[in-house]
Amino acid sequence: MSVIDELVKNNEAFAAGFDHERQPPSQPARRVAIVACMDARLDPYEVVGLTIGDAHVIRNAGGVITDDEIRSLAISQHLLGTEEIMLIHHTDCGMLNVSNEEFHQLLEAQAGQRPPWHTMSFSDLEEDVRDSIWRIKESPFIPKTDSVRGFIYDIATGRLEEVT
């Protein structure tokens, strides 16, 4: 049995207990979009106390801002009414342990070619949060940037620290 088979089995139990009366609208109730790292140790719902219907949650390796996060945030604000953006990076991030050149070399060795994208790894966590905030504020496609704030989640303590 593969892991995905087990997850599908878990879903049967979830669906059996599903509250069919509870149908939140597609517009996030808290009008906030979270952009967080994909890290397995970070569950944004638990970390900031979100529940179903509250927020858009966008995640990738590092919680960085590329064109695809701008796309998602533009859709979130223009089509679904969110107004605040909360970035969550974290301590002990895998993106701190590899350089763009190292990862490109690894891919070249294993895949026979270098990727067309930058690895988006970083050496300074706070600087990377500031860079992510800057990328959002610079984008002409994100209309509401008064409340774009960045945080570092401490994997060892569960605590968020704001980067100012």
Added chain:
Amino acid sequence: MSVIDELVKNNEAFAAGFDHERQPPSQPARRVAIVACMDARLDPYEVVGLTIGDAHVIRNAGGVITDDEIRSLAISQHLLGTEEIMLIHHTDCGMLNVSNEEFHQLLEAQAGQRPPWHTMSFSDLEEDVRDSIWRIKESPFIPKTDSVRGFIYDIATGRLEEVT
């Protein structure tokens, strides 16, 4: 008090109850990466019964595969040992309600320019899941593609249906 302020306050309660003894490794225990839509009504942890430390979770508008998801999946497999990929799209997705041309026109009207990226909206949910699977399998940078499977989450019933 902004919504982000409230979420930071929620985090204080979370951190106060944080189990400092429980430190899962950065490698996902279930060796699986989930790629899901950012939709506020879809919490992948609940839907497939994941817990902290289990899986990478990658999310964007639609749960689609662009260069940034390939980047995240390449890092997930090459650097952090995941082997399976589970895609979760869903019914009533906002990406079904807008065309690329419509969204580009809206951005042109509000931002004065068209974005350099495609909106990645779609008109057929199952076809889009198949397209996403195909994009992963075609990529030279994702080494393990034997177990790439796509599902549609039914917002009204809580149930996952596999797209074959």
